[in-house]
Amino acid sequence: MGQTPRPRRSVLYMPGANERALEKAKTLDADALILDLEDAVAPDAKDEARERVCAAAASGEYGAREVTIRVNGLDTDWHEADLREAAKAGPDAIVVPKVNSREQVTTIERALEFNGAPDHTKIWAMVETPIAMLRAADIAAASDRLTVLVMGTNDLAKELHAEFVPGRAPLLGGLSLALLAARATGKVILDGVYNDVKDAEGFEAECRQGRQMGFDGKTLIHPAQLEPCNRIFAPSEEEVAHSRRVIEAFDAAQAEGKGVVTVDGRMIENLHVDNARRILALAEAIEARG
Known part of the structure; x- marks a missing residue:
């Protein structure tokens, strides 16, 4: 990745x-x-x-x-x-x-x-x-x-x-x-x-x-x-927005030393963060392509 x-x-x-x-x-x-x-x-x-x-x-x-x-x-x-x-x-x-x-x-x-x-x-x-x-x-x-x-x-x-x-x-x-x-x-x-x-x-x-x-x-x-x-095959607007929320919540929790992160009522683990980063990277690559 x-x-x-x-x-x-x-x-x-x-x-x-x-x-x-x-x-x-x-x-x-x-x-x-x-x-x-x-x-x-x-x-x-x-x-x-x-x-x-x-x-x-x-x-x-x-x-x-x-x-x-x-x-x-x-x-x-x-x-x-x-x-x-x-x-x-x-x-x-x-x-x-x-x-x-x-x-x-x-x-x-x-x-x-x-x-x-x-x-x-x-x-x-x-x-x-x-x-x-x-x-x-x-x-x-x-x-x-x-x-x-x-x-x-x-x-x-x-x-x-x-x-x-x-x-x-x-x-x-x-x-x-x-x-x-x-x-x-x-x-x-x-x-x-x-x-x-x-x-x-x-x-x-x-x-x-x-x-x-x-x-x-x-x-x-x-x-x-x-x-x-x-x-x-492109990430939807909803997927991109959710991915941003996942990453922001995870980063904030790590900064505060919290072990449990939830987004939209669901627990977030490292695998969800990895997937969110993959989705954002793809969305950015599509946008850059024009």
């Missing part, structure tokens, strides 16, 4: 083959962008998209937005070239799909170093298979360069033979394992996408569920999802 948190409430996938989309992303209120070379790009457009995305990531034209590049998977013909060129472009992070083991993280890290990736270019590992859920702690702990776990809920549901249902009951076991791994290793974790861009009510419900579970933010597939996602 020593360093200021970076807001990652909303993380928007942008198709790397679409020049207009990459340009539009410069104006969108997303905390982070994933410039996509994988699912959003047809096989015959991979080379052109790679060149376009790497130029965009290196341009410095995206303001406070965190800019990442999603490369193609380790088992594809495009992965090596994607990783090489992305490393040279030096984005904030390189997003790697279907990371299933500690050894794969090590391989990715070595490739980034070999290709001259700057220190600020981190690894975001997508965990989206049953084996990744079971190995999530090993994956998360594999490298200090790995800073974020990204849930791939569509692929996880496919491999589980699960149905997409409100509340995501079939996925909760995997989501919880990945969350435990992230928190145990001090990593950020992002919830998966919501597929029905016309279902605003369902999307907001899933955002609230993700926030309640403990996710730091959510990956998105459409700009229309940005506003509700940013709102739900």
Whole structure:
């Protein structure tokens, strides 16, 4: 908790083959962008998209937005070239799909170093298979360069033979394992996408569920999802005010040598103070981002 948190409430996938989309992303209120070379790009457009995305990531034209590049998977013909060129472009992070083991993280890290990736270019590992859920702690702990776990809920549901249902009951076991791994290793974790861009009510419900579970933010597939996602994953005015009261009461009690602190009729312990400080730090980081 020593360093200021970076807001990652909303993380928007942008198709790397679409020049207009990459340009539009410069104006969108997303905390982070994933410039996509994988699912959003047809096989015959991979080379052109790679060149376009790497130029965009290196341009410095995206303001406070965190800019990442999603490369193609380790088992594809495009992965090596994607990783090489992305490393040279030096984005904030390189997003790697279907990371299933500690050894794969090590391989990715070595490739980034070999290709001259700057220190600020981190690894975001997508965990989206049953084996990744079971190995999530090993994956998360594999490298200090790995800073974020990204849930791939569509692929996880496919491999589980699960149905997409409100509340995501079939996925909760995997989501919880990945969350435990992230928190145990001090990593950020992002919830998966919501597929029905016309279902605003369902999307907001899933955002609230993700926030309640403990996710730091959510990956998105459409700009229309940005506003509700940013709102739900940000501390509310009530949370900020309560957090300030908690810290003020705790500090006052310590100064007076009191052992018991209450705020709004509830006893306050160190864990409540830590949580209050985390909430205020996030609120301040969001405000500073503008």
